Amino acid sequence: MKKRIFTPGPTPLPEEVRVSQVREIIHHRTSEFSKIFEEVCQGLKYVFQTKNDVLILTASGSGAMEAAVANLLSPGDKILVTTQGKFGERWTEIGEAFGLKVIPVDTRWGKAADPGKIEQKLVENDKVKAVFTQLVETSTGVVNDIQKIGKIVEKTPAVLVVDAISGLGAEPLLTDEWNVDVVVAGSQKALMLPPGLSFISLSEKAWKMVENSTLPRYYWDLKKAKNSLAKGQTPYTPAVSLICALRESLRLIREEGWDNVLKRHFLLAEATRRGVSALGLELFGEPPSNVVTTIALPQNIDEKILRKKLREEFGVIVAGGQGELSGKVIRIAHLGWMDKLDVIGVISALEMCLNDLGYPVEFGHGVKEAEKVLTGKI
Amino acid sequence: MKKRIFTPGPTPLPEEVRVSQVREIIHHRTSEFSKIFEEVCQGLKYVFQTKNDVLILTASGSGAMEAAVANLLSPGDKILVTTQGKFGERWTEIGEAFGLKVIPVDTRWGKAADPGKIEQKLVENDKVKAVFTQLVETSTGVVNDIQKIGKIVEKTPAVLVVDAISGLGAEPLLTDEWNVDVVVAGSQKALMLPPGLSFISLSEKAWKMVENSTLPRYYWDLKKAKNSLAKGQTPYTPAVSLICALRESLRLIREEGWDNVLKRHFLLAEATRRGVSALGLELFGEPPSNVVTTIALPQNIDEKILRKKLREEFGVIVAGGQGELSGKVIRIAHLGWMDKLDVIGVISALEMCLNDLGYPVEFGHGVKEAEKVLTGKI
Numbered sequence: 001m002k003k004r005i006f007t008p009g010p011t012p013l014p015e016e017v018r019v020s021q022v023r024e025i026i027h028h029r030t031s032e033f034s035k036i037f038e039e040v041c042q043g044l045k046y047v048f049q050t051k052n053d054v055l056i057l058t059a060s061g062s063g064a065m066e067a068a069v070a071n072l073l074s075p076g077d078k079i080l081v082t083t084q085g086k087f088g089e090r091w092t093e094i095g096e097a098f099g100l101k102v103i104p105v106d107t108r109w110g111k112a113a114d115p116g117k118i119e120q121k122l123v124e125n126d127k128v129k130a131v132f133t134q135l136v137e138t139s140t141g142v143v144n145d146i147q148k149i150g151k152i153v154e155k156t157p158a159v160l161v162v163d164a165i166s167g168l169g170a171e172p173l174l175t176d177e178w179n180v181d182v183v184v185a186g187s188q189k190a191l192m193l194p195p196g197l198s199f200i201s202l203s204e205k206a207w208k209m210v211e212n213s214t215l216p217r218y219y220w221d222l223k224k225a226k227n228s229l230a231k232g233q234t235p236y237t238p239a240v241s242l243i244c245a246l247r248e249s250l251r252l253i254r255e256e257g258w259d260n261v262l263k264r265h266f267l268l269a270e271a272t273r274r275g276v277s278a279l280g281l282e283l284f285g286e287p288p289s290n291v292v293t294t295i296a297l298p299q300n301i302d303e304k305i306l307r308k309k310l311r312e313e314f315g316v317i318v319a320g321g322q323g324e325l326s327g328k329v330i331r332i333a334h335l336g337w338m339d340k341l342d343v344i345g346v347i348s349a350l351e352m353c354l355n356d357l358g359y360p361v362e363f364g365h366g367v368k369e370a371e372k373v374l375t376g377k378i
Numbered sequence: 379m380k381k382r383i384f385t386p387g388p389t390p391l392p393e394e395v396r397v398s399q400v401r402e403i404i405h406h407r408t409s410e411f412s413k414i415f416e417e418v419c420q421g422l423k424y425v426f427q428t429k430n431d432v433l434i435l436t437a438s439g440s441g442a443m444e445a446a447v448a449n450l451l452s453p454g455d456k457i458l459v460t461t462q463g464k465f466g467e468r469w470t471e472i473g474e475a476f477g478l479k480v481i482p483v484d485t486r487w488g489k490a491a492d493p494g495k496i497e498q499k500l501v502e503n504d505k506v507k508a509v510f511t512q513l514v515e516t517s518t519g520v521v522n523d524i525q526k527i528g529k530i531v532e533k534t535p536a537v538l539v540v541d542a543i544s545g546l547g548a549e550p551l552l553t554d555e556w557n558v559d560v561v562v563a564g565s566q567k568a569l570m571l572p573p574g575l576s577f578i579s580l581s582e583k584a585w586k587m588v589e590n591s592t593l594p595r596y597y598w599d600l601k602k603a604k605n606s607l608a609k610g611q612t613p614y615t616p617a618v619s620l621i622c623a624l625r626e627s628l629r630l631i632r633e634e635g636w637d638n639v640l641k642r643h644f645l646l647a648e649a650t651r652r653g654v655s656a657l658g659l660e661l662f663g664e665p666p667s668n669v670v671t672t673i674a675l676p677q678n679i680d681e682k683i684l685r686k687k688l689r690e691e692f693g694v695i696v697a698g699g700q701g702e703l704s705g706k707v708i709r710i711a712h713l714g715w716m717d718k719l720d721v722i723g724v725i726s727a728l729e730m731c732l733n734d735l736g737y738p739v740e741f742g743h744g745v746k747e748a749e750k751v752l753t754g755k756i
Contacts, residue, residue: 001717022400314719339379341692341723348722348745352753363749367726368742375730377741 001315006346008138008166008292008319010188010195011336016248017192021241028240034232036247041229043250044199047168047191047258048183050175054201055225056246058239061165061186064198066094067220068161068182072130072206074214075099080121080131080158082106082113086139086323087163091132098215103128109324110140110285110294115148122156129209130159135167136289139322141331143171143289150178159206165189165198169253170265170291170335181206187242189291190261192249192337196239265290267374268334268343274378275347275370276332279354279361284329292319292333301359303327309356314349340374379693384724386516386544386670386697388566388573389714394626395570399619406618412610414625419607421628422577425546425569425636426561428553432579433603434624436617439543439564442576444472445598446539446560450508450584452592453477458499458509458536460484460491464517464701465541469510476593481506487702488518488663488672493526500534507587508537513545514667517700519709521549521667528556537584543567543576547631548643548669548713559584565620567669568639570627570715574620643668645752646712646721652756653725653748654710657732657739662707670697670711679737681705687734692727718752 005012026032037056044054057064069091073079077100081091084107095102103125105117113133122128131153136143146162153160159181164173168183169190175183181203187193202210202222210223224235253261269290273283276295284294297303303320307330310316319331332346347366354361372378383390404410415434422432435442447469451457455478459469462485473480481503483495491511500506509531514521524540531538537559542551546561547568553561559581565571580588580600588601602613631639647668651661654673662672675681681698685708688694697709710724725744732739750756 002715002719004719315717316719337380339693341380341382341694341727344726344745345719345723348726348749349719352749355749355755356753362746363755364742364744364746366742367722367745368740371726371730371733371741375734377733 003315003317004342004345005317006332007317008189008331008333008335009186011190011192011333012338013194014192014249014252014337016252017245020245020248023244025240026244028234028238033240036244037234038232040243040246040250043254047250047253048175048185048199048201049173049177050183050201052176052201052203053226053229054199055222055229056234056238056243057198057200057220057225058196058236059198060195061163061184061198062090063220064184064186064200065090065163067200067217067222068184069094069098069100070215070217070220071222072159072161072182072209072213073098073100074212076101077129078103078125078127080105080118080125080128082118082133082144084111084113084134084140084142084144085109085137087134087137091163095132110142112142112287113144113149115145115152118149119152122152122158128156128158130161132161133163135162135164135171135173136291138166138292139325140285141289141292141294142285143167143287146173146180147178150180154179159203159209166291166335167289169261171289172262175201187246190265190336191246192252193242193245196242197246265334268338268340269293271340271343271370271373272332272334272347274373275343275366276350278369279351279366284325291335292331294329294331296329298359301354301357303330306330306353306357309353310349313353316346316349318346343370343374381693381695382720382723383695384710384712385695386567386709386711386713387564389568389570389711390716391572392570392627392630392715394630395623398623398626401622403618406612406616411618414622415612416610418621418624418628421632425628425631426553426563426577426579427551427555428561428579430554430579430581431604431607432577433600433607434612434616434621435576435578435598435603436574436614437576438573439541439562439576440468441598442562442564442578443468443541445578445595445600446562447472447476447478448593448595448598449600450537450539450560450587450591451476451478452590454479455507456481456503456505458483458496458506460496460511460522462489462491462512462518462520462522463487463515465512465515469541473510488520490520490665491522491527493523493530496527497530500530500536506534506536508539510539511541513540513542513549513551514669516544516670517703518663519667519670519672520663521545521665524551524558525556528558532557537581537587544669544713545667547639549667550640553579565624568643568714569624570630571620571623574617575624643712646716646718647671649718649721649748649751650710650712650725652751653721653744654728656747657729657744662703669713670709672707672709674707676737679732679735681708684708684731684735687731688727691731694724694727696724721748721752
């Protein structure tokens with residue numbers, strides 16, 4: 001049976017990316033590598049929508065999150081963290097691990113970060129150095145209003161740091177235009193690569209903060225990475241094969257066009273939402289993102305059994321709930337190398353599995369609504 | 379966009395097969411190769427359902443068809459050929475190229491070969507040396523009753539030669555039990571390999587005929603191939619990487635079990651037939667095979683436009699009509715490395731494309747019927 005992965009990372013790999021992984025390794029201290037490296041760094045600026053350098057770290061997304069904290073701040077600094085799910089909590093954990101004073105801006109799981117609350121906390125607390133948030137909170141599937149948050153933070157001395165690990169490519173993010181100072185992304189999402197690389201961009205305002213930051217860092221030293229980049233290199237051995245794969249995926253993205261990548265994510269997400277809703281299932285989270293659709297399971301449907309059935313009978317891998325949503329939801333990603341028939345497949349598999357589990361679903365009904373969206377007839 | 383191939387060969391490749399193709403080549407005159415070769419020859423006996431040797435030719439299926447003719451017969455010999463479509467005609471063309479006297483047993487395109495007619499022709503014509511037919515006539519999608527034909531030919535001095543190129547693995551074929559003297563198969567069908575290899579088995583009755591045959595042959599010399607096989611070798615350089623890939627596909631087949639492979643083909647074919655019929659489309663050919671479903675297109679639907687739309691909007695590649703069916707049908711294969719959601723995908727794509735072309739199709743209706751079949755609720 002074919003495996004069909006619908007998790008919000010890792011996501012499926014395009015053939016060009018897969019094939020690139022079997023090529024012979026090249027050495028990184030060569031002009032051959034530098035040429036590739038410079039090409040991908042340019043390509044990353046395009047997808048980050050920034051004129052600033054995008055640095056590549058050989059680490060998964062959480063590593064780049066730590067790098068953001070370690071390079072911007074100093075012991076005892078005050079930071080604001082929006083928490084609307086598991087990944088919001090991660091910023092808090094990193095901040096605390098580095099001895100920062102974390103001021104939470106809590107939101108109920110399933111809701112977006114509240115820009116008004118952020119503004120209020122920035123007024124109430126002086127000397128806040130940075131505001132940390134997510135583009136998309138992957139654990140709930142909710143998208144935050146980064147443009148609005150950007151407008152608020154811009155007016156303060158604080159920098160805005162956005163974890164766009166799952167969101168980049170699925171949701172619009174105009175880094176420079178929206179005054180987002182630091183953006184963090186990962187390879188195994190809309191960038192259609194295996195895990196192992198993360199990416200980070202810094203605005204001028206952020207680089208100035210790096211100058212004054214005294215938190216300890218070595219592997220995460222972004223200034224060193226920026227200096228190496230100017231020479232077409234990385235400070236430490238990079239994940240060479242993943243960088244070669246990145247060249248392939250960025251070429252595919254350029255071919256499709258970044259706007260079309262975003263439009264495709266919207267279309268597939270909308271088809272999934274309509275299809276799932278037509279089955280009488282409730283969506284969880286508001287506003288829902290184009291990364292992943294979170295479905296609140298009916299009382300009598302066991303999450304583990306449903307996921308097992310999807311996996312064993314149809315090769316369909318979806319995500320379960322995390323943290324307080326554990327056991328209560330399933331999450332279907334429509335992220336990265338996905339197309340219309342992938343969405344049809346996962347909805348059809350859901351119809352068949354739910355029916356088998358005794359949930360009253362009319363065969364073909366979810367697919368029907370999805371088809372309307374996919375053909376523009378809704 | 380993903381490519382999704384629904385043609386009756388080549389068929390999609392399982393990951394194990396694809397990965398095997400990037401391994402370093404090995405030399406064929408080595409014990410390393412012989413070990414692999416012996417393993418695959420054993421595996422082929424299992425899928426051919428025969429105790430006789432199955433010989434491997436580096437050639438596509440038509441090559442093995444020619445080998446059958448060149449090894450069994452002598453100039454001027456009389457042969458019977460059933461013609462129920464394009465591939466039936468191929469036996470005639472080969473026979474005539476080799477100076478044989480071909481007695482046709484014609485059937486209308488879309489019907490199966492008529493065992494009664496074969497019996498009658500065998501009575502009317504003396505000294506018929508061989509009866510040539512197809513397990514599945516791929517051009518119409520029809521399956522022949524080989525068991526019945528076997529019972530008829532068995533009682534005569536003639537041998538029965540079955541082109542099972544597209545049918546092997548999708549339709550039952552009990553080579554020994556049904557007294558099929560020669561079976562020809564190809565790699566790019568239910569055996570889930572790229573094109574480039576063909577396979578042929580011969581009964582004792584057939585080998586005796588080889589002894590007396592005087593048609594010229596060199597590359598196709600099956601006696602030489604049989605002698606080499608005893609030494610774990612081929613007479614000429616074989617397609618080494620394809621034979622290594624064959625080891626992978628035969629392992630997958632053994633794991634799934636040959637009976638289950640056949641059952642899966644039936645299930646997917648039945649779901650396709652029911653789904654397509656539910657859209658008000660007419661199936662062509664009787665009885666339909668589990669290799670490919672042939673759909674008679676409505677008057678106002680242009681075959682070329684429909685296929686282009688399927689390809690460009692959904693990455694779905696289906697076959698058109700051949701010979702006298704050209705422009706009148708499309709053919710959707712459910713052959714080889716295919717699963718339930720592949721069938722759902724192609725039916726959904728068909729729904730969306732037909733609707734767009736103005737054919738009155740209710741979204742989700744074909745998928746609904748297919749889902750019933752796939753879940754055993756019909």
